[in-house]
Amino acid sequence: MSKTFTQSDVASHNKADSLWIVIDGDVYDLTKFQDDHPGGKKILQRVAGKDASKQFWKYHNEGILKKYQKQLQIGSLDTKPKPAAPPAPAPTPKKAAPKPKAAAAAAAAPAEEAEALEPFGLQIPFADPSWYQGHHSPYFNETHAALRAEVREWIETEIEPHITEWDEKKEVPAEIYKEMGRRGYLAGLLGTHYQKDYVQNPIKSVPPEKWDLFHEMLLTDELSRTGSGGFVWNVIGGFGIGCPPLVKFGKKSLVDRILPGILNGDKRICLAITEPDAGSDVANLTCEAKLSEDGKYYIVNGEKKWITNGIWADYFTTAVRTGGPGMNGVSLLLIERDFGGVSTRRMDCQGVWSSGTTYITFEDVKVPVENLIGKENQGFRVIMTNFNHERIGIIIQCLRFSRVCFEESVKYANKRKTFGKKLIDHPVIRLKLAHMARQIEASYNWLENIIYQCQKMGETEAMLRLGGPIAGLKAQATVTFEFCAREASQIFGGLSYSRGGQGGKVERLYRDVRAYAIPGGSEEIMLDLSIRQSMRVAKMLGMKL
Numbered sequence: 001m002s003k004t005f006t007q008s009d010v011a012s013h014n015k016a017d018s019l020w021i022v023i024d025g026d027v028y029d030l031t032k033f034q035d036d037h038p039g040g041k042k043i044l045q046r047v048a049g050k051d052a053s054k055q056f057w058k059y060h061n062e063g064i065l066k067k068y069q070k071q072l073q074i075g076s077l078d079t080k081p082k083p084a085a086p087p088a089p090a091p092t093p094k095k096a097a098p099k100p101k102a103a104a105a106a107a108a109a110p111a112e113e114a115e116a117l118e119p120f121g122l123q124i125p126f127a128d129p130s131w132y133q134g135h136h137s138p139y140f141n142e143t144h145a146a147l148r149a150e151v152r153e154w155i156e157t158e159i160e161p162h163i164t165e166w167d168e169k170k171e172v173p174a175e176i177y178k179e180m181g182r183r184g185y186l187a188g189l190l191g192t193h194y195q196k197d198y199v200q201n202p203i204k205s206v207p208p209e210k211w212d213l214f215h216e217m218l219l220t221d222e223l224s225r226t227g228s229g230g231f232v233w234n235v236i237g238g239f240g241i242g243c244p245p246l247v248k249f250g251k252k253s254l255v256d257r258i259l260p261g262i263l264n265g266d267k268r269i270c271l272a273i274t275e276p277d278a279g280s281d282v283a284n285l286t287c288e289a290k291l292s293e294d295g296k297y298y299i300v301n302g303e304k305k306w307i308t309n310g311i312w313a314d315y316f317t318t319a320v321r322t323g324g325p326g327m328n329g330v331s332l333l334l335i336e337r338d339f340g341g342v343s344t345r346r347m348d349c350q351g352v353w354s355s356g357t358t359y360i361t362f363e364d365v366k367v368p369v370e371n372l373i374g375k376e377n378q379g380f381r382v383i384m385t386n387f388n389h390e391r392i393g394i395i396i397q398c399l400r401f402s403r404v405c406f407e408e409s410v411k412y413a414n415k416r417k418t419f420g421k422k423l424i425d426h427p428v429i430r431l432k433l434a435h436m437a438r439q440i441e442a443s444y445n446w447l448e449n450i451i452y453q454c455q456k457m458g459e460t461e462a463m464l465r466l467g468g469p470i471a472g473l474k475a476q477a478t479v480t481f482e483f484c485a486r487e488a489s490q491i492f493g494g495l496s497y498s499r500g501g502q503g504g505k506v507e508r509l510y511r512d513v514r515a516y517a518i519p520g521g522s523e524e525i526m527l528d529l530s531i532r533q534s535m536r537v538a539k540m541l542g543m544k545l
Ligand code: HEM
Pocket: 021, 028, 030, 037, 038, 039, 040, 043, 044, 047, 052, 055, 056, 059, 060, 061, 064, 065, 068, 072, 500, 501, 502
């Protein structure tokens, strides 16, 4: 914005028919906007011609300026200091104190030699993982820092300002999913190495051969800073659980035919397992697939419920019954919408509004046998393997949402005053923050350890040995999220009871809590499994009691 004004220029626009104000040295013309201002026009007229920064920040958060700046800002005051480099995010993170040769070799350096990375972000303790604040980490290096800067910039400029609007509309523009493909993100979110052979544009900031599971974790984590389960599930929900079985167990011809379209963001895929009468009890699902007499097709009939992204999906990775009762009669089929006989309708749910939760019916859908994923009647194992990846995704999202609740609370507690003091100066508020932080950090450290184990173990070993801990951490993460959403809501008071505005993120996340605590294995099932599975495997491996 190149135009500059003096304080007295602004002061002459102090009436309803020409209403200018100053916020942080920038000049805004609110003449037309005043009638649409949700806080009312009189309140704006009272500060017309003046510096209203203090009043503005009392009632709004940063998102409002980002959203309206282009439309309303007409220039800046001549007294505004020339912009210094923005405080965050740091554009090109470097080592804090690089040793000779260390910077270049950082990505490959053994963990114990790694230096702390430069601080990044707002530096609010616990609002980001500690390695963002210059703490040492054996897991993260410069390629992670580069990805972090890339994703955060995109989220802060292109995504966050629109999140509330998309949530209310219950839809994210299709263009955003396409952009996920264009940026190469989808090819790195499959719990595997980076799928570089299937994408036109690999990720800008990380060479494919350097990609590891910590990049994947970081990408999901930064997407979750939007504070919207609906957004995260829209862009990676169906994909992150529907696509890995195809990549890991699909026939090469099938993968070669459909994977490029998915990873480049042109086609969408989802996972269809849950049924009206079979949630966590996957072994008892009833959607049937009968082999045709000529052995070339399966004919699929049945219903699926609570399927994320189903209304927009081109492909459905679907659990079907091909054999007798129980887990040994279950297979996985890749059903294509184009086959016909697939109907989808949106379900109205408590949370994750923009994720497109769907009810699906399959009526005499003819599916070629080439679309079988894995072996007939051995789909249960594929589903179980996939659950670990799904649950890790849920854990990452829940812990970041907990951080968002914490961050929003800290910022608000530092500006809101009650009984003559800022909220942060009341011990009872600090106690709430402390209980949030201790749970977030303990859970996150367990998460890092599990990601590291996944990185080191093979698929089958990870399924067996990590199934228990991942289930336990999933429960831990959803309980932490529920706690943080509740406490943040208490700190925000009425502002988190109404939608939008300063408490908007907290209100939305509070609504999203159950979408994390129930699917992917409910807390009760997870806690039980965490012990059962861990004991079973330990016994196999020689546990002595
Ligand atoms: C660029 C200038 C401004 C814009 C774009 C703007 C925009 C908005 C928006 C979108 C809301 C709805 C709530 C939200 O989403 O946060 C709102 C609420 C409000 N605004 Fe503004 N506003 C501006 C300036 C001001 C100023 C200068 C004041 C005070 C002098 C003010 C006072 C309020 C109040 C009291 C509310 C209601 C807050 C609540 O519901 O708790 N606004 N504004």
